[in-house]
Amino acid sequence: MINVEGLTKTYGPFTAVDDVTFTARAGQVTGFLGPNGAGKSTTMRVLAGLTSSDRGTATIDGRRIDEYPNPGRHVGILLDASAQHPGRTGREILWLAAKTMGLPESRVDEMLEVVSLDERESKRRVRDYSLGMRQRLGIAQALLGDPKVLILDEPANGLDPAGIRWMRTMLRSYADRGGAVLLSSHLLHEVEQIADEIVMIGRGRIVAAGTKAELLANTATSTLVRSDDDAALVVAIRSAGGTVSQAGDALSVDLTPTEVGRIALGASLALVELRSAATSGLEDMFLELTAATQREDLAVTAPGGASA
């Protein structure tokens, strides 16, 4: 379990992490979500013992990382997959970590297999690795010591869709075995796909935390619908008391899909598409929650957001 309490880190006048408190429980994958520069990496670096905090605590199963005699055997950390010597082979990098932790060389082979780096690839220099391969190597390094806790900063960066699916399955089984995972991302759909719980951070402050369902409970119900006669459907929904707006080539309605379906049935209209817009609801919420606190202008990426 990861416990961050009242964590604050300032750089001169700039507060990178501002009184951050959250928990990543064992048996769950916790997504640490926020725009770039929101304070995710700084928080993770404090957990990893690489950055000192000004106030507050960051502990792993009740202890700071430097209180573990051999921390690699308790917590697996991947902060930057590109922070590797380009002249070393993937196997060599894992060998160095395994040796430090006191693990046999056979463990290196096991991990290479877990992340699907084959014999030939493992003997290539990291210089010639794609970003996705570096991420998989970094995940292998984090898993080497069979840790109880995983801390992964943007691990899905550079992974292809198959790689993301693999990571989701792998982290799922890891959490099911009782492990705790904290993984960061600036992309909502990544976190949604992988995480059980979401901790949203913006400009150094936690803006929301909870399961996807809990976060959505506070947002308005929304349904996307298309029919063979949208004009007639708009009239029918409005007369039933709903509010309709155009969302791309579909209509967005503030009712549940069941309610919209009944209205269409009553008006004898054939539906072409009917689905809950819950995902886009979460996206809206992410943008809204971070809008006041973000550093970069996320509005630029907002129009395509509903596709998540």
Next chain:
Amino acid sequence: MTATIPVLEADPSALAPIPLSRLVQVELRKLVDTRAGRWLGIIQALLIAAASTILVIVMAVRDDPVSLMDFFSIAGFVMSVLLPVMGILAITTEWTQRTHMATFTLEPRRGRVIAAKCGAAVIAALVSIAVAVVVAVVSSGLASLIGVSVDWHFDADMMAGFALAQILGVLTGFALGALILATPAAIVAFFAYAFVLPTLFMIGADQLSWFESIQPWIDLGDAQMPLTETGLTAANGAHLLTAAALWLGIPLVLGIRRIRRSEIK
């Protein structure tokens, strides 16, 4: 891809601190598992061999005698340049390649990592000294084979001085590397140490009478001379100690302080 992670058997050693000897082994491996590190060692050995061969040829042509210890002087010249660079790389590479993130998350007690690196650098110097011994013996044998008169006298004091000078060299590089944490700047600083400072000291001692009496205490280059030439005495030993404390000890202490406090990113 497989999604299941093989579990490690419960192992009580997982709760034990990482022994320093294991950290030293890892740091030694890091010195030679990249092209830069490996070639630095190979080039050093080749240069020592080449310079020794040239000495043999020159002596043969001039029909002059040569001594076993001459070959250590030649090797010492090559090593006085390359060993400090090895010492610098032992520490700066982690920063330039940002591998320090992984290194310090696996062992957050940074002082132990620095100690291990320092130990590895000294072992690299000892291996280089062993190479120099082998080359000296082989070259002497070669010289006597082609008819050069060889003085096989082994001067143990001079050998110890030679070894100490090489270890001081690698440690000087290491201290500068730890303080500066960037390869090119640390190498420039070392060459300033090796070539600019001695000249300044010489000019200073020549021009300023008050400086002349201080110079032996602070000139590390001069203070090392007795190691390979006249031999250490109590007096010049004290000179060496103060000069080394000033030019090697202070940067090392400041460097360790900096590394322990700095943010790793």
